Amino acid sequence: MGRQLTFDLGFWPGMGRGDFFVSPANALALATLDAGGWPGGKLIVIGPEGAGKTHLATLWATEQGAAMVQAARLTPEAAPRLAAARAVVVEDAQHLAATPGAETALFHLHNLLAAESGRLVLTATTPPRDWGLALPDLASRVLAAASVRLQPPDDALLSAVMVKLFGDRQITVDPAIIAFLTSRMDRSLATARALVAELDLRALQKGGPVTRALAIEALDSMS
Template sequence: MAEQLTFPLHLRSAQGREDFFIAPANALALTTLDSPPSWPLGRMILIGPEGAGKTHLAAIWADEHGAALRRARDLTEEMAPELVAQGAAVIEDAEAVAQSLDHQRALFHLHNLMQAEGGQLLLTARTPPRDWGMTLPDLISRMEATATVRISPPDDALLSAVLVKLFADRQLTVPPNLIAWLVTRMDRSLATARKLVAALDRQALAQRRAITQRLAAEVLDSLD
């Protein structure tokens, strides 16, 4: 059977609180982000592996606190007054500031201005600040003094819930037993879950096949 041509669709994942699944791996992070007044000096770094849910948590926090949300690689010093004016900001992938001294200066300026104005600053990163590779001494000292909270790798319950959510985001129907089957065979990573569901969607459409255990086995083999 000839494969059907497929075209990439820009799917928007659900990012609200109602779509966030609470599990032991992320419960502490959620509780911490729900209590900004407890953050020392109004700062917090959310640390976790790729695909662990940092972006989702940050989006929830930004929405509920009216915070501006920017990626570290896009930061400039000129942005700081605008971000501080909102009273709260989220900087994602904060370790990326190490790629440029200008980005480090921008984060340093934002940090100081936000603290001076009594605002709140949330950063996300895969690793602790000591591993970012920063070279600006003043920023290093401030980041290493900032409180951190971690999201742990997903357990079975969280991985299952995320797979269900990813299939639902794409409006895909799968057999009831497929989720448990996938969880026992895939890499234990939410990033892998995203890649797997995207690949299943793509192959099912291209081959005009239903998403079954057999197709899932083929896709898992192709991801190895």
């Protein structure tokens, strides 16, 4: 008998404040964004992949009416349009140096925002000294910006996120299984989303609940 086909119809995590779980891993970054008043109106949010930078940046951008753009898609032509929002988030800024025209675009964007007392938030996996910026005027401005760090998700944050993700799929999971998963999975919110989707798929295929045995299978499949 052929394998039953099942489809993940798209469970997108909420990005509002009610969907953002505060823990010691992200509390300082959230408080710094909320406080505002950063020197020169600039802030760099630094953290490893899967730490929640995009969720945090999206939350701030939504509440502030800010424009958002990936560094790899930043062009000089886009700078005036982005600056018109007077608040801009540039994500994955560690890719600026590898993207033709992106450094020049960010330099223009920075100056346009500064002229209007606007705000600029950059997210990155590494500090700006490691981005390999070749434009001296941009490098000096970025290096002078305030920064805050996001730590890898701790067990409390991963547990809360996984309970929410399972709940979004109308799945109730024993807290012991949640604890089992968080103690063995990668410290990443992206991994949490992938793991929940994998367990949902396996449970649908077997027509039963999420069990410890399924959890072991899912962890092994992602290792």
